[in-house]
Amino acid sequence: MDDSAHDTARTEPAQLPLEPTLYQVKKTIVGQDELLERMLVALLARGHLLVEGVPGLAKTMAIKALAGAVGGGFQRIQFTSDLVPADVVGTRIYNQREGDFQVSLGPVFTNLLLADEINRAPAKVQSALLEVMQERQVTIGRDSFPAPDPFLVMATQNPIESEGTYPLPEAQLDRFMFKVLVGYPSATQEYVVVERMISAAQPPAPVMDTATLLGLQRAADAVYVDPEIISYAVRLSTGTRDLAAAGHAELARYVTFGASPRASINMVLGAKALAFIRGRDYALPSDVRELARDVLRHRVVLSYEALADDVSPDDLLDPLISSVPLPDVDPSVRAPATRAR
Structure with missing residues (x-):
């Protein structure tokens, strides 16, 4: 048939609840229709997204624009070689006044997490995301802490400049629902990009809250x-x-x-x-x-x-x-x- x-x-x-979301993102992003559609699919399917492309193709901007349109909590982690797992998931801190340890939760406790240039951090930092991406919880010490619902990781990586990068292990890659390759825009699209960048930018307005997103996921x-x-x-x-x-x-x-x-x-x-x-x-x-x-x-x-x-x-x-x-x-x-x- x-x-x-x-x-x-x-x-x-x-489809109507998602049209305003896409409209808000497209106020910032020109073209990249396949990437934007995969981002929406990942949101609805509770999957994580890995975006790969050379620098300057608005990978980070697209994810930030989607976060602005969806609302809810948003955190960005800039992955670097000196990052440690505690910088990502959190750690236990000794409170001298109370005389015991208290947990300080890391930036992964948000609705939409942007892991920017994830392959710039060593393997032990990348592995810190394994538990929260699969089980949506983080274990610190002897206690487990649930991640907010919804929880999605959108990561970017640069396929060139391999010096100072750490390829993602297979177990980490398998946690991502999609790996989307982003290419160069057409000449017409690049003209519109330049035109927008030299004028006052309009930030995306939130058109959806987490309760609405959870309802769309159930639908x-x-x-x-x-x-x-x-x-x-x-x-x-x-x-x-x-x-x-x-x-x-x-x-x-x-x-x-x-x-x-x-x-x-x-x-x-x-x-x-x-x-x-x-x-x-x-x-x-x-x-x-x-x-x-x-x-x-x-x-x-x-x-x-x-x-x-x-x-x-x-x-x-x-x-x-x-x-x-x-x-x-x-x-x-x-x-x-x-x-x-």
């Missing part, structure tokens, strides 16, 4: 996903683990480890959020396919041969995604919900 027919089959009442959770769409996401993930079985034996030598099951989960969660943003109460296979590269590219561990031959994850994912057929799903026929045993 034609996906475009499904897209136009519904009105867009659910996105209710989007229907056909079992065939879940199977499609699983086929994409397992295809990265065994490219030969997926019909790409010539590429198998370039992969050391494929994507984890988190990839399948995040493709489906992202598809639900993307469908909600586009005004549908059901996901389509094309939603999964559209998000697949951003979900998978940072989860594929390349071999030394791939590095020697200058093969990128996208070079492997493009033929894999093209070769896995989209399932034929009719959203009007919905399978009954199955109870967990």
Whole structure:
């Protein structure tokens, strides 16, 4: 069944709360439509976002603009080589007057955390985010402290100037729902950027509070996903683990480890959020396919041969995604919900 027919089959009442948010962000950001859409998907799907691009492409500005439009708590951590884990999550401080230790919570206790240039900090600082990104809590001493709800990490990193950087470990990368690559704007877009920067900037006005965002997240959770769409996401993930079985034996030598099951989960969660943003109460296979590269590219561990031959994850994912057929799903026929045993 034609996906475009499904897209136009519904009105867009659910999309309205997000349109003012996107409008406020676009008052600051020119172009970058894919990045902005992935940011909204991550917000609704409770996922974390890693943005990679060369300096000067408004990565940090886009995240700050979204934080200004959403409202709620916002903190920015500028990752540097002299940062320590206590600077991120907090620490115990001895109170001489009281005669005991008190906990001072770090900047991660916020709704939207911007981890700027996350690969500039050593591995022990990057690892300080592992617990809070997955379990949404921080353990300091013997006590655990829950992070605010909603809680999202949006991180940026610079792919060039490798001197003084620390590549993110695989366990850290796997915590991110998406890795979005940001490219240069077109000449027309760059003209508008310059025009805006030389005039008085209009900061984004908050058009949403955390209660509204939590309501939108629950609404996105209710989007229907056909079992065939879940199977499609699983086929994409397992295809990265065994490219030969997926019909790409010539590429198998370039992969050391494929994507984890988190990839399948995040493709489906992202598809639900993307469908909600586009005004549908059901996901389509094309939603999964559209998000697949951003979900998978940072989860594929390349071999030394791939590095020697200058093969990128996208070079492997493009033929894999093209070769896995989209399932034929009719959203009007919905399978009954199955109870967990």
